[in-house]
Amino acid sequence: MTHVLVVGKKFSALADYLVAHEYTYTVLQDRQATKFPDKRFKHRVVADFSSLESLFATVDTLQTTPNLVLATYENYILPAAHIAAHLGLPGIPATAAEACTDKFLMRSLFAQAPEKISPDFAIVRTEDDLRAFAANHTFPLILKPANLAKSLLVTKSNSLDELLANYHIATRLLNSTYAKYAPNRTPSLIVEEFLAGSVHSVDAFVDGTGTPHILDAVVDYQTGYDIGYDDNFHYSRLLPSALSTKDQTALRRCADIGIRALGMKHTPAHVEIIMTADGPRIVEIGARNGGYRERMHRLANGIDITGAALQTAAGGIPTVASSYTYSCAVLELFPHSEGSFVGITHLEELQQLPSLNYLSIKTQPGDTVGKASGGHKAVAVIILSHENPAQFAADKHFVDTHCAIQTEG
Structure with missing residues (x-):
């Protein structure tokens, strides 16, 4: 029987599907993002996702050896890639997984494609980065986290004043939003062209x-x-x-x-x-x-x-x-x-x-x-x-x- 290691968290329909199709499964949950991590639940193992060493140590003690690794949420794509490689199982390469969860890296690779497939962009660390990008591009511009999902903190600005105001709001909310929705990711912002269409x-x-x-x-x-x-x-x-x-x-x-x-x-x-x-x-x-x-x-x-x-x-x-x-x-x-x-x-x-x-x-x-x-x-x-x-x-x-x-x- 195939045993699936679901990395990070599952949704209920996935668990139902796995049971209905005669898979067995273990959910490897992130201690930092888990309520009551010390309680024991069937199908659940809690791990420390803050380092690969601790993550692999937990994976190596699983009672049932996984046959495949699956991640269904953005925050756990990269850990799942590392786990699949550690177990010698098929999985997305870690370099690709990292690019898929960081828009700066993603845009950098898109820029090397044989034709233009994505907007111009820049990493934002200071107001000066925004001013420099705005000086060479037409408004509106989009400011967004490089590695969050669900449109969180994404803003559209029609002027430099609005862009700077949205930047200050984003920087004020950035750490708390990452702590809530992506606790293992480093907060980062990018600015990019607005794409009309x-x-x-x-x-x-x-x-x-x-x-x-x-x-x-x-x-x-x-x-x-x-x-x-x-x-x-x-x-x-x-x-x-x-x-x-x-x-x-x-x-x-x-x-x-x-x-x-x-x-x-x-x-x-x-x-x-x-x-x-x-x-x-x-x-x-x-x-x-x-x-x-x-x-x-x-x-x-x-x-x-x-x-x-x-x-x-x-x-x-x-x-x-x-x-x-x-x-x-x-x-x-x-x-x-x-x-x-x-x-x-x-x-x-x-x-x-x-x-x-x-x-x-x-x-x-x-x-x-x-x-x-x-x-x-x-x-x-x-x-x-x-x-x-x-x-x-x-x-x-x-x-x-x-x-x-x-x-x-």
């Missing part, structure tokens, strides 16, 4: 030769800016894509170039791309399945994303062909500004929508909620799916126009 993602699985097996289905995004928010979060992820066949082909080709530029192997690849007037430009590539993709591609395309990730981690060739094309959307709800959470407007009607597949409210009334750019995560996640495009469109329109986060204070 529609936002999309392409998902792939990279085999042991470095060949990407790219899904046909391209995911379309709406950002917070697209729906009138002053915040750069992903409001919706949508299948199937509304892009032309030509543009979808261009996105997949760009993803292929980017994956090869990073030297990825034995790993999923989640590629976020903006379709600009000058062609596709990569925002980032993650060495993991994209957020919510297990549900999205199962509902919309009949693709087993978790199975493909396991096939890839085991050194095999993944199965990524679509069986059908239905409509699916994942919607993340944020408030317009920070305040105390009150509720979601038209919640009862939302719960009765024929397309509703999943609803999760992530916080309790009275809790403080706010913008992604202020270090907050989504208040609620809604997944809609339906085989009838008209029903799906009507239900998504209802959410778009009626469902919002209510706050006070």
Whole structure:
């Protein structure tokens, strides 16, 4: 029986999948990010992730030897790469894993690709770095952490004064945000060109030769800016894509170039791309399945994303062909500004929508909620799916126009 070592943390659907498909598994959790680390739980081993020596020492004492290593969260891609190499198992090379979790390194490798596939950028250590970059580029500009996920602390600035103000806010929040969401990463900021265009993602699985097996289905995004928010979060992820066949082909080709530029192997690849007037430009590539993709591609395309990730981690060739094309959307709800959470407007009607597949409210009334750019995560996640495009469109329109986060204070 195949034993899977899940590095960092798991999500419940992954555990259910592994049990249903007759895998055994151990979750190797980070002591620094674990509540009650000294309690004993089935399938869980707690380790010190602060050094490879301590991490390997724990791995070497596992009761069951792993057959494959899997990481599903950004913070644990690099430790998983080191563990796979330590065990002599297929895994993403550590150099590629590091590049996939640090946008400065990633952009540096993209710059060596045979054609332009990403925006101009610079590391930011001082105000002078920002001033120098701004002097040679056109506003708006994007300021973001080099190695955080979920749009945390990402801001868009339309002037130098705004850029400097956002820099001071980011530096004030940087250490606390990293401590909460990426305790083993070194805080870092980059500034880059703003890419005007529609936002999309392409998902792939990279085999042991470095060949990407790219899904046909391209995911379309709406950002917070697209729906009138002053915040750069992903409001919706949508299948199937509304892009032309030509543009979808261009996105997949760009993803292929980017994956090869990073030297990825034995790993999923989640590629976020903006379709600009000058062609596709990569925002980032993650060495993991994209957020919510297990549900999205199962509902919309009949693709087993978790199975493909396991096939890839085991050194095999993944199965990524679509069986059908239905409509699916994942919607993340944020408030317009920070305040105390009150509720979601038209919640009862939302719960009765024929397309509703999943609803999760992530916080309790009275809790403080706010913008992604202020270090907050989504208040609620809604997944809609339906085989009838008209029903799906009507239900998504209802959410778009009626469902919002209510706050006070």
